[in-house]
Amino acid sequence: MKTRSWWLIFLALAVYAVVLYIVHPNPQANIDVTPGSSVSAEPMGDLAFARLWPRLGLSFQTFAQVPGLLPLDTKSVYVSVEPQSSRYDAGDARDLLSFVAKGHEVVWVTSQNDAITKALQVTIAPANHISLPANSANAANGANPVVGASQASKTSKPTTVRKVELVETNSTSRVSARTTLTGLNFPLSAELTGAGLKSAAERVVTTGGTTVGASFVHGKGKIVVWTVPTVFENQGIGTANNLQIPWHFLQKQNILWDEYGHGVVDQGLFQTLFGNGREGTLLLLLAAGVAYLFASNTRFGVIRGAPDERPRVDVELVHALAGHFMRRSLGDTREQLLDAAVRRRLSKMYGVPGTASWDVLDTVVLPGLPRRLGQAYARWRTVDNQDNRTLSRSARKRRLTALQSLMNDLDATGASRSPEADE
Known part of the structure; x- marks a missing residue:
């Protein structure tokens, strides 16, 4: 096969790679602005957390593959902060819970419902922040006000959580211990509800009785669901004593940080070029290569005689x-x-x-x-x-x-x- 033929094949692959990059750009290109990403310096990013943990003498590593590939020999806690709800399907949820059941711990930090919360039979709902001005006539008369949607949007103000209570329950759902964490300062944005809370081994409750987090024993392991990502993010981890929340859940353990939930996937060259439903393109390229080889090594037309050889001389x-x-x-x-x-x-x-x-x-x-x-x-x-x-x-x-x-x-x-x- 001539060198020119190889160059044509490599050129076709290069054109395909360029088109693929334009149509499906590398998700790592915008990972620095993705909420929950350990490399994002934005207010909703977690770069501060990623830099803090090694300074405490603990390991911090990222993981950018599907939950089914989580290493079973790891001693680290798998932490996922604000994963995109579309990234985890029912199969991923089963794989993650299977990982927990084999004796591992997972901290799931999210403010929206996804496949994981559905599997645990819990629901994340917006917390009730609606309040009326103090000079409202209805409020003065002690009546229960009925607020319209437009008025609610104008008068809504997030409630600031100053302290939470950790309520531990036993196998009979009776309270076995209570611990209070004070000196906090984060907005109450969502609450945790649902029938699955009845099986929680620990619930995190605000002063007003709103459940913002829960811990579930699953098999030999444990999974924590926390609904206020602010305490893990750049904008809130250094405020007041908010670090108490992550410290309580992680218990001085090494961290395996989820980046797969933010759209990043570690994969080989083949998976990058031909994965995710693009396997047919590989077959087309192979067929084109075979056709080219056949055409370049086969002549079509009238049979021609062999060329006359140049006579050799004795010298x-x-x-x-x-x-x-x-x-x-x-x-x-x-x-x-x-x-x-x-x-x-x-x-x-x-x-x-x-x-x-x-x-x-x-x-x-x-x-x-x-x-x-x-x-x-x-x-x-x-x-x-x-x-x-x-x-x-x-x-x-x-x-x-x-x-x-x-x-x-x-x-x-x-x-x-x-x-x-x-x-």
């Missing part, structure tokens, strides 16, 4: 051999070929086997060689004995020079001459 072989022997890495091969040729020539002249070694030739051939040829032979043997174990370039050159000189003398003497003719 090409000569140039190829010359380049072969000029390579430094093939110097040994050149020496071996020349060595074998000289031994064969000498063996043929004196009637010894062609496989005879130099030691045999020293005994049989050297005494009968003519003077000039004997000198060349002796020079070669001297160089060979001195540089036989040397692999340097200069040693190889000396051996080749001596061998070539011996071969030249053999050619001058005449390979076909016998020893008797020389004598």
Whole structure:
């Protein structure tokens, strides 16, 4: 497959990724303004809480996956503040409660109903903040006023909670202990109602009797529902003694902070590109790739004959051999070929086997060689004995020079001459 073909495929994937990013932008791009996010510095964010907890010597980690993937070996409390109600469905609620039942703790902080509150059979309703001005005639006469919607919106004023009472109940729903937290300062925005409160192990009640939080034992674990996120948020955690509320629920434990509920999901590249209902796009891209490969490797049309090959000339072989022997890495091969040729020539002249070694030739051939040829032979043997174990370039050159000189003398003497003719 040509390089250009690969570039076309990569270009198609890049275009798809860009279009996907435009249509479905990364939710982390606006996570810094999402209520309840641990990286948000907005009044309704929780950046202050995220920075405070490590300073207390406790661990603070974020978790951005579905509840079904919560680590069962964790010792941290799973905390979710103002999660988007659409993020958690009934399946997520079952997974979260299953996580609790296996011995873990969850603190669920929300001011709206969602799948978790539905599973616990509790309801979050707006608290009654409506009050009339002190100079109202009906109020002066002690009558119960009937306030219209428009008037209510003008006269509504959130009630400020200064203290709460922690009411613990036993298995028979009887009160077993009461604890009061004072010095608080947060607006009463919602209350917790519903049949599920009857099974609560602890309820958090304001002075006016409004339930703003409850703790439920579920299996081996516990889940807390708190309806006033302000005490966890940047705008309220540092006000008065509001930190008492989170401290009471978390009991000096490490935190696993929910970011999945704020629209952030940790996922791989495949899930990012082709997940969430986009699996069909992957099939289309694969089909397009197969079609392209088939089209690029298959020719449609009239059959054409094979092209004529350019005729080769004899000199090409000569140039190829010359380049072969000029390579430094093939110097040994050149020496071996020349060595074998000289031994064969000498063996043929004196009637010894062609496989005879130099030691045999020293005994049989050297005494009968003519003077000039004997000198060349002796020079070669001297160089060979001195540089036989040397692999340097200069040693190889000396051996080749001596061998070539011996071969030249053999050619001058005449390979076909016998020893008797020389004598």
